[in-house]
Amino acid sequence: MTTRPITRLDHRFKACASAGRAALVTFITAGDPDYDTSLTLLKALPAAGADIIELGVPFTDPMADGPAIQAAGLRALKAGQTLAKTIAMVREFRKTDDTTPLVLMGYYNPVYIYGVDRFLADAKAAGVDGLVVVDLPPEEDNELCLPALKAGLAFIRLATPTTDDKRLPTVLANTAGFVYYVSINGITGSATPDADVVGQAVARIKRHTALPVAVGFGVRTPAQAAAIAAGADGVVVGSALIDALRGTLDGEDRATAGTVGAVTSLVGQLAEAVRGTRREAAE
Amino acid sequence: MNVLNSFRTGPDENGHFGIFGGRFVAETLMPLILDLEKAYEAAKADPAYKAEMDSGLKHYVGRPSPLYYAERFTEHLRKGAPAGKGAKIYFKREELNHTGSHKVNNVLGQILLARRMGKERIIAETGAGQHGVATATLCARYGLKCVVYMGAVDVARQAPNVFRMKMLGAEVVPVKSGSSTLKDAMNEALRDWVTNVHDTFYCIGTVAGPHPYPGMVRDFQSIIGHETRTQMEEQEGRLPDSLIACIGGGSNAMGLFHPFLDDPTVQIFGVEAAGHGIPSGQHAASLTGGRPGVLHGNRTYLLMDDDGQITEAHSISAGLDYPGIGPEHSWLHDTGRATYISATDDEALSAFQLVSKLEGIIPALEPAHALAKVIELAPTLPEDHLMVVNMSGRGDKDIPQVAEILGTSL
Numbered sequence: 001m002t003t004r005p006i007t008r009l010d011h012r013f014k015a016c017a018s019a020g021r022a023a024l025v026t027f028i029t030a031g032d033p034d035y036d037t038s039l040t041l042l043k044a045l046p047a048a049g050a051d052i053i054e055l056g057v058p059f060t061d062p063m064a065d066g067p068a069i070q071a072a073g074l075r076a077l078k079a080g081q082t083l084a085k086t087i088a089m090v091r092e093f094r095k096t097d098d099t100t101p102l103v104l105m106g107y108y109n110p111v112y113i114y115g116v117d118r119f120l121a122d123a124k125a126a127g128v129d130g131l132v133v134v135d136l137p138p139e140e141d142n143e144l145c146l147p148a149l150k151a152g153l154a155f156i157r158l159a160t161p162t163t164d165d166k167r168l169p170t171v172l173a174n175t176a177g178f179v180y181y182v183s184i185n186g187i188t189g190s191a192t193p194d195a196d197v198v199g200q201a202v203a204r205i206k207r208h209t210a211l212p213v214a215v216g217f218g219v220r221t222p223a224q225a226a227a228i229a230a231g232a233d234g235v236v237v238g239s240a241l242i243d244a245l246r247g248t249l250d251g252e253d254r255a256t257a258g259t260v261g262a263v264t265s266l267v268g269q270l271a272e273a274v275r276g277t278r279r280e281a282a283e
Numbered sequence: 284m285n286v287l288n289s290f291r292t293g294p295d296e297n298g299h300f301g302i303f304g305g306r307f308v309a310e311t312l313m314p315l316i317l318d319l320e321k322a323y324e325a326a327k328a329d330p331a332y333k334a335e336m337d338s339g340l341k342h343y344v345g346r347p348s349p350l351y352y353a354e355r356f357t358e359h360l361r362k363g364a365p366a367g368k369g370a371k372i373y374f375k376r377e378e379l380n381h382t383g384s385h386k387v388n389n390v391l392g393q394i395l396l397a398r399r400m401g402k403e404r405i406i407a408e409t410g411a412g413q414h415g416v417a418t419a420t421l422c423a424r425y426g427l428k429c430v431v432y433m434g435a436v437d438v439a440r441q442a443p444n445v446f447r448m449k450m451l452g453a454e455v456v457p458v459k460s461g462s463s464t465l466k467d468a469m470n471e472a473l474r475d476w477v478t479n480v481h482d483t484f485y486c487i488g489t490v491a492g493p494h495p496y497p498g499m500v501r502d503f504q505s506i507i508g509h510e511t512r513t514q515m516e517e518q519e520g521r522l523p524d525s526l527i528a529c530i531g532g533g534s535n536a537m538g539l540f541h542p543f544l545d546d547p548t549v550q551i552f553g554v555e556a557a558g559h560g561i562p563s564g565q566h567a568a569s570l571t572g573g574r575p576g577v578l579h580g581n582r583t584y585l586l587m588d589d590d591g592q593i594t595e596a597h598s599i600s601a602g603l604d605y606p607g608i609g610p611e612h613s614w615l616h617d618t619g620r621a622t623y624i625s626a627t628d629d630e631a632l633s634a635f636q637l638v639s640k641l642e643g644i645i646p647a648l649e650p651a652h653a654l655a656k657v658i659e660l661a662p663t664l665p666e667d668h669l670m671v672v673n674m675s676g677r678g679d680k681d682i683p684q685v686a687e688i689l690g691t692s693l
Contacts, residue, residue, distance in 0.1 A: 060592045061578060062470075063477075109591040112577055112591065113587065113589070113591030114591065135580075137306060137310050139306045140307060162311050162312075162480055163314065171310065182311065185311055185477060185478055185479075185481075187478065
């Protein structure tokens with residue numbers, strides 16, 4: 001097996017665990033609604049309470065995403081966002097923050113067209129810690145997962161309710177950083193996960209791996225985040241933040257004075273809820 | 284299935300045709316496509332499944348479809364050809380199948396498979412509506428729930444098929460995301476599948492998507508080529524010299540081509556939709572105007588920009604309006620075994636009218652693209668050259684659209 005790279009993700013999850021709480025993982029789409037606003041927001045997330053940042057790479061055909069993130073990607077693309085600009089954004093972010101872990105999340109085609117080797121070199125140099133690529137299951141590990149691990153980037157795998165005990169080892173084999181548990185069968189931002197069921201699923205995954213398990217897809221409110229945080233190592237919130245952002249845009253999808261604040265304010269409430277929740281399960 | 288076909292090259296066990304194909308799907312779907320692969324392999328080996336298929340194809344679909352010598356079309360093209368030139372043109376009459384196109388061949392196979400797997404809810408994507416109609420039809424036949432995703436643009440331009448699907452008891456969901464055409468319908472179907480994994484079977488309409496779909500759909504459509512082989516042997520005592528078919532995703536073409544891939548004397552032409560012309564950028568010709576990328580579960584030629592963002596295809600034909608192509612075609616293109624050319628909207632429209640008048644057969648706009656290239660190729664070939672064009676669908680569904688283009692109000 002390929003050696004797992006150690007990144008900011010490992011340090012941050014360890015720190016949160018020592019504090020007896022889950023990590024808050026926040027998702028925003030890079031370049032939504034424009035590069036400058038998105039960069040300002042990105043830089044504001046850690047102070048607002050984000051422990052880990054997932055930066056969405058816009059794609060025209062996001063088959064695992066619900067309407068909120070689909071629309072965010074299209075807004076970003078319309079404003080001229082590209083993968084190169086997203087990497088540049090990370091480079092800018094790292095000038096003032098060298099500790100918050102940052103993961104790129106998206107689909108394979110933009111990376112494939114950018115060129116896998118060039119992408120890994122540029123992403124690593126920019127300060128990216130890990131990758132979540134929705135349409136690359138373990139069956140396609142040769143494409144990006146194994147080269148990424150070799151380049152020192154964590155490859156974070158999605159585990160889902162359909163991933164049974166027989167398949168889990170395959171899914172976990174080349175995973176690094178953390179395991180992203182998709183709490184529902186469905187697309188991002190759709191159904192609300194049942195915290196008890198999710199807790200059992202996290203426990204099941206943890207029987208197979210020492211990696212932290214973060215839970216996402218469908219977590220929207222501070223109360224839901226707290227409920228999930230009681231039984232997981234991390235809580236991912238995405239669509240709710242995108243909705244908060246969208247709510248501030250003008251009639252032509254442009255940012256307004258309230259755009260960044262609307263998102264950071266929700267992040268603050270989510271962070272408070274997550275930080276106020278003790279982890280139940282022992283490691 | 285003909286045993287000889289198991290000697291064909293692809294796909295390998297990971298679903299690859301050369302560098303193309305594969306399984307580029309979200310983890311939620313992986314266990315499902317692995318199950319599907321297993322179920323399909325088991326069905327292939329089960330004589331009961333084959334018997335059920337054969338019976339359905341004969342008594343419900345109406346196979347075999349005729350191989351018809353298009354005499355007046357042939358003579359017409361000979362008139363404008365140099366002496367001794369003008370290929371003898373045959374139509375493989377897939378438009379005579381129940382539901383009016385080749386799509387039903389594949390749907391029957393998948394629906395029988397879904398039944399074996401105990402799935403009760405069927406979803407499908409559709410462009411022109413031919414695959415949607417075929418799926419709605421077989422769901423009615425077997426009492427299964429049917430949901431068809433169709434781009435909102437296509438819902439508007441293919442109104443007769445939308446109504447047919449509803450008559451058959453299917454729910455038609457207009458898809459408004461992206462460009463509101465076939466690729467977006469496929470995105471939406473995949474989102475449905477991810478959400479309803481437990482009871483839902485995704486009946487993909489073409490030779491694309493994650494493994495095992497491209498190979499499986501090709502197997503179901505290969506009956507077109509197998510019959511053509513036998514029928515040509517009966518009528519002419521030999522193999523055809525060339526095959527020609529239109530390509531969106533490429534299932535009617537793959538079905539005709541596949542049984543002839545190992546016959547080097549048989550020339551193979553696939554016709555993509557050139558829309559307003561390749562230089563205009565408004566077309567659906569992935570092989571001619573695209574490059575390899577990853578979308579909808581497979582690596583294949585795709586229309587995209589320099590950032591890897593998928594661009595919108597354009598074609599007069601809703602069934603060809605897709606920015607990708609089945610991975611096996613990409614591989615046949617790269618290996619040079621098949622030649623891929625393209626026909627514009629205007630060329631297809633004139634072929635549509637010409638063949639209607641000469642043969643009393645109104646073709647769908649999709650095979651009209653293949654017919655447009657027959658008009659170009661046949662006069663350059665000798666009179667004893669046997670050319671088979673796949674008449675993959677009938678044009679009834681296109682009447683309102685063509686009437687509007689020609690300025691006739693119905």
